[in-house]
Amino acid sequence: MKGATVMKGSSTSKRPLKKSAKFTEVQETLLKEGAAIYVDKKGVESLYIDFPYHVNYVHSYAQDSPFFLGLAEGKLRGTRCEPCKYTWATPRTHCQFCGEPTKWVELPLQGKVHSWTTCHYGSEAFLKETPYNLVIVEFEGANSVLLSRLKACTEEQIYVGMPIVAKFASEPKYLITDVWFEPAPGALKG
Amino acid sequence: MPQASSTVKPPRDVFSGTATPASTKRSGRRVYVVAGGVTKFAKAHPDMDFRLMCKKAFDQARSEVPNLRLNDIDGSRISYFSDHFSRQLKASSMVLDYLGLNPRGSVRIEWGGATGGECFQAAWEAIASGRMDTCLAIGYETMSRVQTWKGNEFIALASDVNYDFPLGGFYSGYYALMVVRHIYEYVRRTKFANIKDEREAQKKAFEYAGRVMAMVSVKNHRNAMFNPYAQYPKNLNVEDVLKSEMVSYPLPREDICTMSDGAAATILCSEEKAKELTEDPILVKGVGCGTDTMRLADRPFGKVLLMPHEKASDYAQLEYPGVHSFRAGRAASIEAYNHAGITNPNKDLSFVELHDAYASSEIQTYEDMGLCRYGEGYGFVERGDPFLKGFDYGMKLPNAGATPVNPSGGLIACGHPVGATGLMQAVMAFWQLQHKVGERFGSEKLQVPNAKRGAIHSHAGTGSAVTVSILERVKP
Incomplete structure (x- = not known):
């Protein structure tokens, strides 16, 4: 962890602070100058400071590791509870219904759109990727579904039930985004 | 021609034992709400930090029960959702000392979007159990402390960070996924069942559902025009909503609530104490809470949890909850209705304040709460x-007034400072049932005539937890 807490406010205190009656302007000023004053309709001044926070977590996938290692090999792994005859397309290493350990199984690399959306906005980390499509994928032989990205097609072309195929990143980043889906050959012609 | 979707049906018996919510096993003392207070919800309150916001809401509540001394409050339950927004861990302690509530007992409640509703029920438990006679339930959120898209990221951290967050980290996207399937199940397969081409049928279904969702947005924004505590009162019509920029298809901006700063407080009491403090206490007649899997993808495709006015044959073909309905909301409603003796929510409730973070989830929630059958939300x-x-x-509405939902304006128009929201609903319901909306809002427009019993409904991320509480007027 580096730079977990840095307060920049006081370093700029020799210059007069910018004042604004617009909250968005105050936010912008903060990013550049570290401090600013918001003035409300009654003339009350509130002092704002920039207050950054950055953490590098040491994150283990722990019992989910086989799934993410599988993506790097071009495999989609789900889990199966034999007593419940239930296959999880998003793996759970213990069954939700009976609590027993599940076993790893390979899922087919093709499925269908169970639901979808096109995101025109996203949270800050993903804004630069917009617009992007999210898809919930259903697989033959699986009882639950998988959330993923749907690429190589536009908002107008997607429909519930569309056949899709899995694609894998050639350079794995060991994230869920190492797999995504695209329309199956011929699916866009319909 | 494209083919329709069909999920593999699991053996139904795997769900036995997972589908029965707690029922009538409750005892404990009767609990009353005696006072409520809220700050105006706003984009930001630069002149108030979280402690002062809570103080304002608390003081407003105290002004409603002038005979209650600070020392008479036995303890509190306090809620805020996110330590990321607060940037101050253990912030609850700073609220308690600011309010002068030390050294009395308290605990912080965090339950995602349902944080406020859960806080209310935690205070109910403190009284019902006999542990306290007077308990403050207070909550806040300060979301203005980061920019909107960073705020969306913080909220999305309340989704599975291995499997869900890295795909886009966007709650509007998750709710869009859920309503797309809802529209497919209930509009494409019914209203447009005779259209064979899958794409054409789905397009028509989305157009239709988009207009109905816009009607919900119009309702809530226009209601809020008479609520002085609301953040975004707007005189919208359906076209305005449909023209607002698309955020996550099929949800445009005006179908989605915003980030807010605000606080809300209620004071709950035992019967004996309530009688000392007010002539018009409001009884907490029932409480319920349900949960579901964090990941949408893990939700089963099983049987509907039925209410007394429904039959299994109503839903013979339905795979439930899938990703299209909120099983937690159903479970919470059934538990609360059983507790309150409600057999037909439409008849027995004068109004509902429910968690409309999205116009879509308001419609899905009508069905979960049994205000109409699954699939009838759009017609409702x-x-x-x-x-x-x-x-x-600005619309023809033959059944208007049948079961008013979100007379306050809901989250879409009041704002959604997460830890305060469920308590704001409690305050709105409290004033409705005391028939004091006119006094508090300066207008009778939003007062539901002769309000006798109301439900409040608080909902956490993608339906992973929901609370429902039933409040009832006892004064003749």
């Missing part, structure tokens, strides 16, 4: 049931 809106009677929405 078109007929006008959830609208106020004698109120100008």
Whole structure:
């Protein structure tokens, strides 16, 4: 962890602070100058400071590791509870219904759109990727579904039930985004 | 021609034992709400930090029960959702000392979007159990402390960070996924069942559902025009909503709530104490809470949890909850209705304040709460049931006033400072049932006539937890 807490406010205190009656302007000023004053309709001044926070977590996938290692090999792994005859397309290493350990199984690399959306906005980390499509994928032989990205097609072309195929990143980043889906050959012609 | 979707059906018996919510096993003392207070919800309150916001809400509540001394409050339950927004861990302690509530007992409640509703029920438990006679339930959120898209990221951290967050980290996207399937199940397969081409049928279904969702947005924004505590009162019509920029298809901006700063407080008491403090205490007649899997993808495709006015044959073909309905909301409603002795929510409730973070989830929630059957949510809106009677929405609504939903304006128009939201609903319901909306809002427009019993509904991320509480007027 580096730079977990840095307060920049006081370093700029020799210059007069910018004042604004617009909250968005105050936010912008903060990013550049570290401090600013918001003035409300009654003339009350509130002092704002920039207050950054950055953490590098040491994150283990722990019992989910086989799934993410599988993506790097071009495999989609789900889990199966034999007593419940239930296959999880998003793996759970213990069954939700009976609590027993599940076993790893390979899922087919093709499925269908169970639901979808096109995101025109996203949270800050993903804004630069917009617009992007999210898809919930259903697989033959699986009882639950998988959330993923749907690429190589536009908002107008997607429909519930569309056949899709899995694609894998050639350079794995060991994230869920190492797999995504695209329309199956011929699916866009319909 | 494209083919329709069909999920593999699991053996139904795997769900036995997972589908039965707690029922009538409850005892404990009767609990009353005696006071409520809220700050105006706003984009930001630069002149108030979280402690002062809570103080304002608390003081407003105390002004409603002038005979209650600070020392008479036995303890508190306090809620805020995110330590990321607060940037101050253990912030609850700073609220308690600011309010002068040390050294009395308290605990912080965090339950995602349902944080406020859960806080209310935690205070109920403190009284019902006999542990306290007077308990403050107070909550806040300060979301203005980061920019909107960073705020969306913080909220999305309340989704599975291995499997869900890295795909886009966007709650509007998750709710869009859920309503797309809802529209497919209930509009494409019914209203447009005779259209064979899958793409054409789905397009028509989305157009239709988009207009109905816009009607919900119009209702809530226009209601809020008479609520001085609301953040975004707007005189919108359906076209305005549909023209607002698309955020996550099929949800445009005006179908989605915003980030807010605000606080809300209620004071709960035992019967004996309530009688000392007010002539018009409001009884907490029932409480319920349900949960579901964090990941949408893990939700089963099983049987509907039935209410007394429904039959299994109503839903013979339905795979439930899938990703299209909120099983937690159903479970919470059943538990609360059982507790309150409600057999037909439409008849037995004068109004509902529910968690409409999205216009879509308001419609899905009508069905979960049994205000209409699964699949009838869109028709429920078109007929006008959830609208106020004698109120100008610019639409023909034959059933207006049947079961008013979100007379306050809901989250879409009041704002959604997460830890305060469920308590704001409690305050709105409290004033409705005391018939004091006119006094508090300066207008009678939003007062539901002769309000006798109301439900409040608080909902956490993608339906992973929901609380429902039933409040009832006891004064003749």
